[in-house]
Amino acid sequence: MSSSAISIQGLTKNYGDFAAVDGINLEVSYGEIFAILGPNGAGKTTTVEILEGYRDRDGGKVTVLGEDPGNLGEKTYSWRERIGIVLQSTSDSEDLSVRETIHHFARYYSHPKDPESVIALTGLSEKADARVHTLSGGQRRRLDVALGIIGSPELLFLDEPTTGFDPEARRAFWDLIRTLRKEGTTILLTTHYLDEAEALADRVAVIVAGKILEISSPETLGNRHLAQARITWLEGGQQRELLSNNPTGEVATIAARMGGEIPELQVIRPSLEDIYLTMIGEDR
Amino acid sequence: MNILRLGFLRGALEIKQFLRQRESVVFTILFPVMLLFIFGSVFKNTIAPGVKFSQYFVAGMIASGLVNSGFQQLAIMIPIERDAGTLKRLRGTPMSPASYFIGKAILVTASTVIQIALLMGIGIAMFGLHAPSSPEKWIRFLWLIIIGSTCTTALGIAFSAVPKNGRGASAVVSPIVIILQFFSGVFFVFTQLPKWMQEFAAIFPLKWLTQGMRSVFLPDSFVHQEVAKSWEIGRTALVLLIWTVIGILFSIKKFKWTNR
Numbered sequence: 268m269s270s271s272a273i274s275i276q277g278l279t280k281n282y283g284d285f286a287a288v289d290g291i292n293l294e295v296s297y298g299e300i301f302a303i304l305g306p307n308g309a310g311k312t313t314t315v316e317i318l319e320g321y322r323d324r325d326g327g328k329v330t331v332l333g334e335d336p337g338n339l340g341e342k343t344y345s346w347r348e349r350i351g352i353v354l355q356s357t358s359d360s361e362d363l364s365v366r367e368t369i370h371h372f373a374r375y376y377s378h379p380k381d382p383e384s385v386i387a388l389t390g391l392s393e394k395a396d397a398r399v400h401t402l403s404g405g406q407r408r409r410l411d412v413a414l415g416i417i418g419s420p421e422l423l424f425l426d427e428p429t430t431g432f433d434p435e436a437r438r439a440f441w442d443l444i445r446t447l448r449k450e451g452t453t454i455l456l457t458t459h460y461l462d463e464a465e466a467l468a469d470r471v472a473v474i475v476a477g478k479i480l481e482i483s484s485p486e487t488l489g490n491r492h493l494a495q496a497r498i499t500w501l502e503g504g505q506q507r508e509l510l511s512n513n514p515t516g517e518v519a520t521i522a523a524r525m526g527g528e529i530p531e532l533q534v535i536r537p538s539l540e541d542i543y544l545t546m547i548g549e550d551r
Numbered sequence: 552m553n554i555l556r557l558g559f560l561r562g563a564l565e566i567k568q569f570l571r572q573r574e575s576v577v578f579t580i581l582f583p584v585m586l587l588f589i590f591g592s593v594f595k596n597t598i599a600p601g602v603k604f605s606q607y608f609v610a611g612m613i614a615s616g617l618v619n620s621g622f623q624q625l626a627i628m629i630p631i632e633r634d635a636g637t638l639k640r641l642r643g644t645p646m647s648p649a650s651y652f653i654g655k656a657i658l659v660t661a662s663t664v665i666q667i668a669l670l671m672g673i674g675i676a677m678f679g680l681h682a683p684s685s686p687e688k689w690i691r692f693l694w695l696i697i698i699g700s701t702c703t704t705a706l707g708i709a710f711s712a713v714p715k716n717g718r719g720a721s722a723v724v725s726p727i728v729i730i731l732q733f734f735s736g737v738f739f740v741f742t743q744l745p746k747w748m749q750e751f752a753a754i755f756p757l758k759w760l761t762q763g764m765r766s767v768f769l770p771d772s773f774v775h776q777e778v779a780k781s782w783e784i785g786r787t788a789l790v791l792l793i794w795t796v797i798g799i800l801f802s803i804k805k806f807k808w809t810n811r
Contacts, residue, residue, distance in 0.1 A: 321639070345645070347644060352640075354636055354639060363567070363571075367564075372644065376644075414640065
């Protein structure tokens, strides 16, 4: 019925008097990487867990891959064949090796990926025979991702996937996600890291206090593309600063005035983080 | 049948993980063996014609083995798995919960068989225990293991919903088992316990399991030393069946996949 991978209309979820999710509408297309941003307690995880079928909702319409995750009935297992879930912090399978764990989970699915190629894809080849409890935080997380994708999911949920990664591991992880996208996997990502959303996501939604503030591409969120650029440079021994909608022209003017090279020139667009902090700040 | 196939696969995995955890091997397998050595070596008195306390004690410990492997092991292990996210992760895969429980049942069976074999072997070799003396007693022994194990497994899964988290599980579960062992004729001769203690113990499965195991391992003449002057085989089966049904109903109603 629905042409979207995920479709949410008027979703609500209350805990007692507290509205954790307060009327969310959202469509995620097939093949898209969609990021949900928001401060802690904004309702991100509640929303995602409703989509994953872990929680009941109080109101609204939800379809995920054409099914209602709150009312799957006999379709529960065939639906779970088609989704992959990477949870926040887990510490299971401690006494198994990476290879044993991935091979075991592959048996749950009718059309799994090749476990050995998943081990290679997630960069765990060197650790394949190590017990899981000996893995570093980043390796552990890559195992979580390996278990999330082993069943060749059409839709992958990633809940704060790179928390605790060093910068290099994060880059490697982003490459992995881009590979999955090329294979046609739809990805719903929640993250605290705005650079991650910017690097990966086609679109982002900002959720604050259970409501969606805005959905747009990372480039245009909060009218970022229209925001003034800040130009800073050194002139006459002094730090100078200028806000402008026309930075190229301004820089040319300054260069002409100074006869060529402009010392310590910087042209800074507001980062996604600046825009985001302004957005969630305004709502408080 | 996919559920069964994955259940066996999980069972193999459970056993592999079990054997790799030194704590669980020590706690579930070696601890009862150590207790057997200590009690068997200290109390050598004769409690009835031809029956020493050590024989009585081994029969009780074999019954306890069913409670340790089923109830105690699962009621501690499942909350730890819930904390670790194991259950939540499994819930997100196409594996049926039935396969998970089949896997647990296989684990319980394996650790029960190992434990009973060890206790019986040591009991026979060192503490004057006699193997069941007739085919009839062997059959009774087997069905006591099967129904007893099923019962304590169901109760272990049901009780796993009680501990709030994995860390506290052992502190909630172990005292229950130890107290029941004191009340049910494992550490003391049942008939020497106060009446109220006997009546309290008779509500729970362990008392019936110990009595059943005595009927298998002690001479027939010992039946006159029992409270009822009878082995009460039918009543034992009935009590175990009732607790099995209670365990299954609670498991279905109350099983928790996450800590929330």
